[in-house]
Amino acid sequence: MLQRYLDPSVLASISGLELIARTVVDGFIAGLHRSPDFGFSQEFAEYRAYSEGDDLRHVDWNVYARTERAYLKRYRGETNTQLTILMDASASMAYGSHQVNKLDFCRYLAASVSYMSNQQRDSVGIVVFDDEIRNYVPPSARHGQFMRVLHAIENAQPGTRTDFEKPFQHCANFLHRRGMIVVLSDFYAEPDRVVRTMEPLRSHGDELILFHILDPQEIRPAIKDPVLMIDMETQDEIEVTPEYMKTEYRQKIDSHIAEVKDRAQRSGIDYFLIDTSKPLDEALRDYLLIRQGRA
């Protein structure tokens, strides 16, 4: 039943971002099958013999009582990761053909990923950017970090144009510890240029995940009459016809998506295309797969 809350249009009616994140994650977890490939950080993984210097808090005293040997309980999630979310808040992210626009969808996804990471005691940070860094919360696992990240997500407003160089340059300067970097954007830029700005981080050893957020009307537009299209970032105008949008535009957007994916994968960057009309569980599933592989 909780899975219906993964639908973005349902989430749009929930006011609090934290509540959305909890709802999404709880609904997502409730729908998972038991699988060794998936788990939460509190799941038991194995016992390991105590060695000097280990934290006594993790000793399983029940086992010690039965066997008089000290064993430590190990959990899958105990391998902490530093997660940094780069959220695109350019003007184009305000586009939406249905109840949830791309920026709203990014908010839900970022909040949900943050919540999951917080539950796993991972360090979480966020960078909100358009052509400048609009907000930055450094990654941390301290108490209250989740709320700071949520606050940053909540306050993200559509800005101006997109420039990927500055946020990644910022990350390269301030992120010294290796970790995961999740990029949420519609990637309206040259694919080669986008990926080249990310390659230094990748070579630094960070795990990069690109969530390409697009509205269904951006992928398969349908218009009946000639319309005057106004660019939400540049305010440029072009009059287009339904025939053009059905043929050439679709070819171009498909080619762009394929090129971004190909260019990213060639650089060892994970890429996922997200349709904002689809439930969030696909994105979360993709994230967890990457997260588990890293663990």
Next chain:
Amino acid sequence: MGFLSPWFLGGVLAAGLPVYIHLLKQHRSEPLKFSSLMFLERRAQSSVKHRRLKYLALLAMRLAIVLLLALMFANPFVRRSAAAAGGRKFVAIAVDNSFSMRAGDRLGRAKQAALDVVGSMGATDRGQVMTFASNAQMLTQATSDKGELQRAIQGIQPGDGRSAYGEISRTLRSLGQPDGLPVEAHVISDMQQTSIPTPFAELAIPPSMRLRLHSVANDREPNWYVESVNAPRSIFQPKKVRVQAVVAGAGTPAADLGVELVMNGRTLETKHVKLGANGRATVEFYLPEAAYGMNRGEVRIPGNDKLAADDHFPFAVERKEATRILFISDGRSARSATYYKAAIESVPEAGYTVETVSSDQAANISPDKFSLVVLSDVGSLSSGLESNLTDYVKGGGGVFVALGSQAAARRRVPVTGDAIQETRYASREGERFQTAGEVDRTHVATARAGALDEVRFYQTIRVTPGKGARVIAKLSDGSPLLYERKTGEGRTLVFASTLDNVANDLPLHASFIPLMEQSAHYLAGYDTSPAQYLVDSFVELRSARDAGSAVDVLDPDGKRALSLKESATAQAFRLNREGFFELRRANGRNELIAVHADRRESDLDIVPKDTLALWQGTGSPESQSGGGPAEQQTRPYSLWWYFALALLVASFVESLFASQYLGAEQEPQPAVRRKAA
């Protein structure tokens, strides 16, 4: 090429409508915010242009529709030679059968001329035969059957109508161009001068029509005729009835004529009269006797000329009992009765006899025996008599009430019951007398009453007319002088003064006689219809009150002129020939009507040749020169039919384009909606 109705070309301005729709309205795209124009290239506009070009085809079709519509209504034509029509033509043959065509063998010659025209028609020509007098009457449809045309011509009978060349020209104008053929009109007549309309323009025929005039009268022929007869419609006292007849000559030398008065087939009297050249004389007869009922009279002159039909003039006389008027007064003064009787009996044609009684004597007299009752300042009226009078009026009778000081004592008007307010006397110091102020001349009683404002009223009775009363005349102070009240089927006229030359000096004025006479006519229901009618005039058969009742008309041959349906519904009847018509009206009255031909037909003077040439010249130019080879003639040929066909095709193509361009898009999906940031 030209246009028969060029003002319709103004409709071309409507072409601005599709231009507005296509160029101004069509390209107004709705702005839509989109995330990025990264994949929308400038060359995408070429697609729009292409689409606009396709719409331009639709625009062209719509413009073509508007233009074709305007051109079609403007009725374009081209001039084509008659040879292009295969030499065919439409021949309209109009034969005059008016009263003057009875002279000699004019009608026979006219029929022969018409037959000659039919004989000269080509095998493929189409023709139509018509007769005309005051109206044109089609005898055949347009046909190529010469036999049918000839039979129609041979069947033409002389009529009694008056010829009107303006009417036949109007009929020829209305023919247009049947089947697109050139029209050749033949008017065959005696070309009587009196039939030419005063505005010559009424004779004009279309320029495309070729007019040929055939005259069957070469010279003016002398003709004597009875021009008019003045005889009373009804007679009551034969010794006083006078019949006046006017005899005249047109184109005639001086002559002695014997004029006969004939009643019911018997010659009563013959008088001789001398007429000068083209002269006119009046003959008077006194009817020595006339039988009760309807009498057929005639004034005759000897038939010394070729037009014998106008040598007699019919008139109808009905002898009947005099109309009785009961004059009731209070018996103290006979002055009012004297004046009234003198006024009424000065009009012998009306046939009124006045019986004077006092109000006491009147109590034993039934008013039903009288056509009119006059109450002259009656002070006392027995209840029985007043009741009888009320019933009499309700049943359709008429009462004239004159009010004086005696009547004012009753405080109410007899029969009508209207309240009498006061007796008003003109003072010596003040106004001294009153006059009639406002007079309604549309009422029958006062229509011919002359100058009532010269009458001095010294004493009047102020009355408040009851509801529904019609005030006919008012005094200078605005109080009613004469008013009418309708009660049931009858009428009452109330006069607020007396008839005795005491309270006023009305009996001494000339307006007294017509006022009394017309009032009597009105109240007694005197028939004022004319005694004689012209041929082709109409007689009213029934009034609105007589709807549904049967009427009957017998023509001069004694045959019924109306069908059963017409006798139940016809409102009027056209008197189409000379002679005596018997009418039985819806109210049961029988009448004899004398109908005579218009005597302008008796003047056989013919139209000058230059006038005929002028008339003929209103048609095509070759009409003046007597016509030319058909192959050399050009005639307008209308092209509207081709434009209508092109309009149909353009409409079809436009609908195809419109359904192709403006139809619903395939793969319908929800439109991109603008989402506010």
